[in-house]
Amino acid sequence: MKTIKDLPFPITAMKADWMPADSWIGFTPTGKGLNAAAQCQSTINKQAKNGYIIEYITQSIQEPNEGYENEPSYLETLKEHPQVAGRLIAIHKIRASSRPLEEILGNEAYEKMQDVWAKPDKRVRWSVAFPIVESYEIINKPLAKKIFSEESQKSIIRRSSATLRELSEKDRISLSYLEIKRIETRNEWIAIEDEIEISQKSNIDQSILDLINDDLPVGAFEGETEEKTSKIKRRAAWLAQKFALRRSREGTLICDHCSYDPKDTINCDKKYLRSLLDVHHTDPIKSGFRYTRENDFELLCPNCHRLEHLKIRMCNDDVL
Numbered sequence: 001m002k003t004i005k006d007l008p009f010p011i012t013a014m015k016a017d018w019m020p021a022d023s024w025i026g027f028t029p030t031g032k033g034l035n036a037a038a039q040c041q042s043t044i045n046k047q048a049k050n051g052y053i054i055e056y057i058t059q060s061i062q063e064p065n066e067g068y069e070n071e072p073s074y075l076e077t078l079k080e081h082p083q084v085a086g087r088l089i090a091i092h093k094i095r096a097s098s099r100p101l102e103e104i105l106g107n108e109a110y111e112k113m114q115d116v117w118a119k120p121d122k123r124v125r126w127s128v129a130f131p132i133v134e135s136y137e138i139i140n141k142p143l144a145k146k147i148f149s150e151e152s153q154k155s156i157i158r159r160s161s162a163t164l165r166e167l168s169e170k171d172r173i174s175l176s177y178l179e180i181k182r183i184e185t186r187n188e189w190i191a192i193e194d195e196i197e198i199s200q201k202s203n204i205d206q207s208i209l210d211l212i213n214d215d216l217p218v219g220a221f222e223g224e225t226e227e228k229t230s231k232i233k234r235r236a237a238w239l240a241q242k243f244a245l246r247r248s249r250e251g252t253l254i255c256d257h258c259s260y261d262p263k264d265t266i267n268c269d270k271k272y273l274r275s276l277l278d279v280h281h282t283d284p285i286k287s288g289f290r291y292t293r294e295n296d297f298e299l300l301c302p303n304c305h306r307l308e309h310l311k312i313r314m315c316n317d318d319v320l
């Protein structure tokens, strides 16, 4: 079973709310003026530091605006709340850039939400929303007071805050052995679309474009337009390049299957060493439909890479 300490990034902060997050985490900008939303986004980025966020459900529930006490979504929250109140329920990775909640929900649902929850003169409840791109359920959903020290509870639970609550190293240690399970997230396509835009503007090595093109199976994008297919491929190559650069930076340019280390063969600069290893996409079929991450790639020596592709071909022939 996977535990929190197996996650590739640390849990940097906690989000407290009375309603479990669905496919986005929203924040209500506190400042006034045109920059309020941008300021809110920048505060959250600073707190999240690109790590995971742990979700805590508060003991009490906010009451809806007058006249909405019988709102079905509120009644449902009220019914489910006792099971999760005071508990740590999930871990999320949010995308670095937010989207206006109105764009995610559509105008009608957004206005309804403001009718029910916002103060009449401040209709921006949860309006700065970060799409969740990766989620884990915490299996036991423990009470936060059983996990965090008295001192931590004071600083992260009993203090009200419109933003995130940053965790200390000590808090992270308290969490590290909680068991977690990956769950599907529904906003992946939003994140994919935005990354497609970035990848269109980035320079990508032709060799990486070619390798990834070979990894993506023929027919994987049946029914998709040629334009969309080529965008999805370019994004996959962009991620592959990020992955290879990171490995180079970390000094781990070795074959992930046989541990071949190009350094043992030739003494040269990192950028040449990288040319002796190929990037391979391990789960290409889901490229367009799932939030592919850097973890979906591996570095292989040319031998292992060929072998891997031969195995895939043989497997496909069996299917046919």
Ligand SMILES: [Zn+2]
Residues within 6 Å of the ligand: 255, 256, 257, 258, 259, 260, 300, 301, 302, 303, 304, 305
């Ligand atoms: Zn190898």
Ligand SMILES: [Zn+2]
Residues within 6 Å of the ligand: 211, 214, 215, 279, 280, 281, 305, 309
């Ligand atoms: Zn490959």
